[in-house]
Amino acid sequence: MNLSRRELLKMGLVAVCGTVIPLSALEILTPEAAASLIHPFSKKKRWAFVVDTTKCVGCGMCAKACKLENEVPFDTEVQRTWIERYVQLKDGKVIIDSPQGARYGYTKNDPQGKEIKDSEVAKGLFVPKLCNQCEKPSCVQVCPVGATYKTEDGVVLVDRGWCIGCGYCITNCPYFARFFHPITNTADKCTFCYHRITKGLNTACVDSCAFGARKCGLINDPESEVFKILSTERVSVLKPEYGNEPHVFYIGLDHIVR
């Protein structure tokens, strides 16, 4: 067979194109991707939280309600949720504190116990904190006995009957959301009030917030307020650089917040 230079190039190009197209068409279609063709967004049940720091007045009612609801001894210095105060002075100095986890609220302009004049304050904000219920929780990965886990709907829980109290998870949480429970002697953390949300109730902290600064809901449910906020407003998460994929979203954070 005689081939001209022109024909060789032509047929070669056809052969190359012919092999490339089927390869791209053979990309594996995951069930989620196939489902997304039918539903515009994932139907996966997943709890998430929204904190609007612009609404938080620092009354600490959430911290109080959380302690009472979840049987965390009131007078101990451990808490499942707490409110941090960030105050920037006019000379640029930033003061951060959270006296007693703010369970008695903020009643004075006295960051870190030192009273300051109102005129010295450049700006300030309250930042409620709680467990971020990460998609990739680093606390779960380090548990040597399988006593902490993520539920199917995305809440990280501790198995109190199986925890040996080694404390690896407490030191591994980038958000300092875990602590050692003084009565059960196990690791403890925010559960998004799993006993309440699974019964259709709001979490204790959401219920006790008179200003609507906290919201808990299903991230993929178009009816939930969390979905509405996440899909229309500007939100951010704390410490995204850790790669934990936290599911507590904040409105109105500042660069002084850590």
Add this chain to the structure above:
Amino acid sequence: MSHAWRPVFVVLAAIVFFLVARVILVPSDFSAKNGDYKYQWHRLSSEQYWKDFPVKHKGMEFCGMCHVPILEKLKGGGHQNVQCENCHAMFNPEKKSHPIDLKEISGYLLNIGTDRSRELCKRCHAELPYRPSTYTDPKKGTVKFKMIDPDKHNPSMECAMCHDVHSAGFKTAAK
């Protein structure tokens, strides 16, 4: 058989021992949901433990079953979003002062009492330079938030002397 096989038997026996011990020691409901051994390896019964945890805060609808006039007053005023338990749940069990034992009659677990201290009101109403000056009411929209300087505003007097904390207004002269 060659003596060289002996260590192999020892290793096999160790493996069998490990597997038997594992079956006995690991609870039967230990499993990984969705095959996710990284994050979902746990005792399935633990999920039920957290689901069965007692609910304590029952909200204003629960209190309103008896305290009908107070709930009405509350809903008509500026404190309509404040739950009864925010102020009336006592973290100190000795301050419990509800005349009826709620635990006995309805399984209600919080200690209910009355806190008349200024500290309680100051949690929201003390003026701080960084405390938001307005708040969003679901019905009325943006509302000015009433804040006072506790050192200048009638110091040492109980807030409830003048203020009706349920209606968030002033106490009427008739009372």
